[in-house]
Amino acid sequence: MCAIVGGGLAGFCAYATLRKGGLEPAEIVVLGTDPDPAAVWRIRSAAIRQRRMRSESDGHCAPSSFPGLAVRAALRRRSAAPLVQSVCDRYHPSVDEFLEHLEELRAATRWDESFQRSRVDRVRAVDGGFEVDGHGVFPHVLLAPGHPGLAWPDELAADSRAVHAYEPHDFADTVEIVGAGMAAATEWLNALAAGASVVSVRRREPERRPLNLPRELFSRRGLAGYHRSVAAERIAILERYGAPSYPAGRAWDEPVESARRGGRFRVASELNGAPQVVCATGFKRGFRHNPLLARLVAEHGLETAGEWIVLTPDSTVGSLTDAERTLALAGAPAQWAFPAADTLVGAKYAARRFHRKVSAWRTR
């Protein structure tokens, strides 16, 4: 019997992986606040009017990377174009395709049979496993609590002009967009398309790369060195790659350049009194912002480094994991094990290793 705390995308990836590994719905408890695993993600992607995923063909929640969304699109459209785009790393599924696939997977895995609506505030190590906030003791628990909340610049927290990019909003005639990552770049295009003039407020130039991390850090090739690094090095790597980035390409550059020539887009280092400020500043970072994780660390004296909980390379909490029990983290809090933990690939990284632990325990 195992529990997944968190009913979002990372929790859903873990559930699908466990099901693929042979566990029945009755053997898994999922504790979350909404039965739709994409509920929160759906709101945020709609807020920034996201139409295509940054991820590629394997950016889905199914346990196996094949068949990816490009294969599905090719079969549906009866066209090899998605496959050709995919081998050239140019295929980005639409948000609708991603969500449709997720819905199919949700039904196929019988997610709703395992889901229990509950907010978990405390997980505690006890004999035989972990006591999950009144839901019983489970030998294997995966925590996938998601991002701890939206990040606001301090000076805008109480400013009535400010709206976060991940909250529903329209655009004023002139809008200042704070940030330089994927959400900010998306909002520049959204505001320009809505006829607004845009001021990009940013302290540094964004990096341009296809995914939010270099590709080798998605596989053992880059991870081996990452896992060998000492805490200070690892923190530096995470901070470096936590800096804003968005993909290169004409689709991003041309509208901005055109608006710049027309006087509708400019870059500034500080806010300058525009009627609307969109904060594309992402999420709060660190376990301390998450009450569940903060309490877990405090009660068990878990090792931490900077804003991260120290994890083993298989994404488990080493001091609370042994042959009899497993405490794993997935999603953004699992970056110590996998720098891109807040991506779908990252969620599956944690899920597969959690499944190995559960599977080894079951077959002993």
Add this chain to the structure above:
Amino acid sequence: MAYTLRGRIESRVAAALVPLLAGCILALVLQAWWPVELAGLMLGVGLLFDIAYHRLVTYQPGWAALPLGLLELGAIMGLAHLLHVGAPLWAALAFYAGSWLLAQALGHAIFPLARLSYGEDGGELGRAGAGLAATALVLLAAAGGVAWATQPPVVHLAAGVHEGPLVLDYSQQLVGEPGAVVRGGIIVTADDVTIRDVTVVGGEHGIQVESAERVLLERVNVFDATLDGINVRRGQVTIRDCSVSMLGNEFGQGIDISFTADLAPSLVENCLLTGGQEGIFLDSVHAMARGNHVRRTTLRGITVTEMAMVAVEGNTVEDALGIGIFCSDYSMCDIRENSITGIRPDPDSSDSMREGYGIVSHYWAHAEVEDNDVSRSPYEMGEFSDAYITSE
């Protein structure tokens, strides 16, 4: 994918298993070693390239498999040529293409399905990887062992004169040390015989091949045979880098291959043939005569006759009496890029064909000619008795 080195090697070896197995089966069916040799070569070249890729290619997008595959194909075909892997070109290309497609299917679909963490493990296959590598090694070792065990024995012929005729009636490689001479001829009656670096003096035929296939005569020198220098009947041979001297022999041929039309083609290549009635005589055969030097023959330089199908290519024929290259009796001859010089009229013959022709097509034969150079001869080409000559 961002492969690790181990991932590249394990994926490569695992993908090579089926081609290796197919190579073994094909080798059994075709009774030829080239499928196993080719599969082994593909694996070896691939592993060497993998080491280079690991340093040079941090992340390999899917499309890169195509140019890298072509690069490896070029290396494999080049090495196959250098190592004399006897694979037919199109069969080798088809074998490679099938193996490459299988590797793509495995890498993109089957491995990720079988091992969920295949991508994030950089292509590593875990315990299965080691098992598959061991299986591939066992398969290669077994095939190599069988190949080694079934190789014909090598018989070394010491320097000095050995009294013949030697009769080779079982598969073997007869290899002469420098100065090895057989007096009285060699007779081959078994398949898969190789004779290399041997000088033969005398004998009715210098070397006689009788109903034997896959016979290789390489760097043999033949002198003073009573009839033919090399005589092949109902056999399939490759004769390469030889010399046959028939000066003073009134009726013999330098090389005579006859009555083998139903067998695999024979090849005569880079031989020096001097004297005799005809330098190369090909009768009712499928064959190629390429890059030979024929001179001072008394009847014709090269003869193709009796429904033979022969390519005569890049040869030099000089100082022949009557006819340089003769295509006769319903034969089909592809005659190209030969140099024919000094063909003399035969004063003792009333046959009009023998008035000094570079190329003659005779009696319903069809000679296709291209880029031949005929010089110091009365006639360049002639058609006789309903035969014809065409050129592209």
